[in-house]
Amino acid sequence: MEGKLQKREAKSLEAINGKTERNSERSIDSAIHPTSGKRQPVNDTMQLMEQLVERQNLLEAYNRVIGNKGTCGVDGVKIEDFRNYLQENWRRIRQELVDGVYQPQPVRRVEIPKPNGGRRELGIPTLIDRLIQQALNQILTPIFEPSFSRYSYGFRPGRNAQQAVEQAREYIREGRRWVVDMDLEKFFDKVNHDILMERIRKKIKDPRVLNLIRRYLKAGIMENGVVTTNEEGTPQGGPLSPLLSNIMLTDLDNELEKRGHAYCRYADDSNIYVKSEAAGKRVLESMTRFLETKLKLKVNKEKSAVGRPWQRKFLGYSFTSQKQTRIRVHEESVEKLRSKIKGLCRTGRGWNTAEFIKKKLNPVIRGWINYFGKAETPTFAKNLDAWIRRRVRVMIWRQWGKCKSKFRKLKQLGVKEEQAFMMAYSSKGPWRMSGFKTLAEALPWNYFEELGLISMFKKLQSC
DSSP states (O other): OHHHHHHHHHHHHHHHHOGGGHHHHHTSOOSBOTTTOOBOOOSOGGGHHHHHTOHHHHHHHHHHHHHHOOOOOTTOOOGGGHHHHHHHHHHHHHHHHHHTOOOOOOEEEEEEEOTTSSEEEEEEOOHHHHHHHHHHHHHHHHHHGGGSOTTBOTTOTTOOHHHHHHHHHHHHHTTOOEEEEEEBTTHHHHOBHHHHHHHHHTTOOOHHHHHHHHHHHTOOEEETTEEEOOSBOOOTTSTTHHHHHHHHHHHHHHHHHHTTOEEEEETTEEEEEESSHHHHHHHHHHHHHHHHHHSOOOBOTTTOEEEOGGGSOBTTEEEOOSSSOOEEEOHHHHHHHHHHHHHHHHTOTTSOHHHHIIIIIHHHHHHHHHHHTTOSOTTHHHHHHHHHHHHHHHHHHHHTOSHHHHHHHHHHTTOOHHHHHHHHTOOSOHHHHHTSHHHHHHSOHHHHHHTTOOOHHHHHHHO
């Protein structure tokens, strides 16, 4: 097995740079530290393209793209075919990159549903463009990262949404009990290319890299076989988009810090904490003017507002109104989880219950807890646990099928014959039946614990 893995890695390396180019690649200045193996900031930004196509950088990017999986782009190349594609095409593509003539392919447009209704448009780049964007992201991040604000938490190494929420809690505890909740309208679709490129040129001098970024911005979108060119917006859905968004919004961070505001930003989601409603309204008006005149970005006036932090949602969380403010999960986040689990249980009729819990239900619960583990009011999870168990009882009740089968199953679980008969032949629906004490006692809490169902309350207490 180990030999096969080594052969696969060797093939991946060959696909990226080719056997004949190994000696020449060693002579290129690398951004990898010779002893620690960690990537170091690149000083010579005139030679960034050589850094991009450097062997180790591309292998890291390749592993990241393969690990993220995902669907194919407009060229139809799938994950399982990507290695062969590289073996056949990489040498040509690499030369085009070095010569500065590589032309990205359009992205494939897809729509995904939003939690509050409506649809969100995403662009799916081809796998080769995802590889190049990821490699580009890896060499640009060390250059731009030092200039980013300490209060910017989105898509940055060592930073996450939970840290932003904790910072917001500290602001509220300090007495800033009003929040300016700013929402940028279709931010990723509205970024001005010229303004963004002006910010990038301040730090990047390699014209080939600048032209490559510009081409990605203008690569266009394919929908129903027709390509539409981009005159504004970043390539949302690609690995490069988050970094470009942080570069674009650094001016906003600098302006907020210059004015002395207490704020948290996660990508295009910005919250500014102030001490009065009047101050909040002034800040919202002045920062809207700044964004729309300086950065040519549009603030969504319907979604942006000044309010109490415990009445607003920030990255799925909210806060309590006590003086010693605590972090809580927003109601919309709980309802979104309920909706997802309800949909899962509807598809579980043909599953073995233990397998369904292990392979379908637990991963959703575990992922939700990993994100919302910072909640400091875990008692709500008791109700969620009870609701989830009831949903699984509904699924089991449906699995039992006909009345005779239900009668037999209930008796096997220790229900008295008369009660089992009344339950099995009831005309009430599955949700009503799942709430009866008889079924709850037949399928109690420890029954689900033995099947391996995660207790959300226990997990949140241990976080």
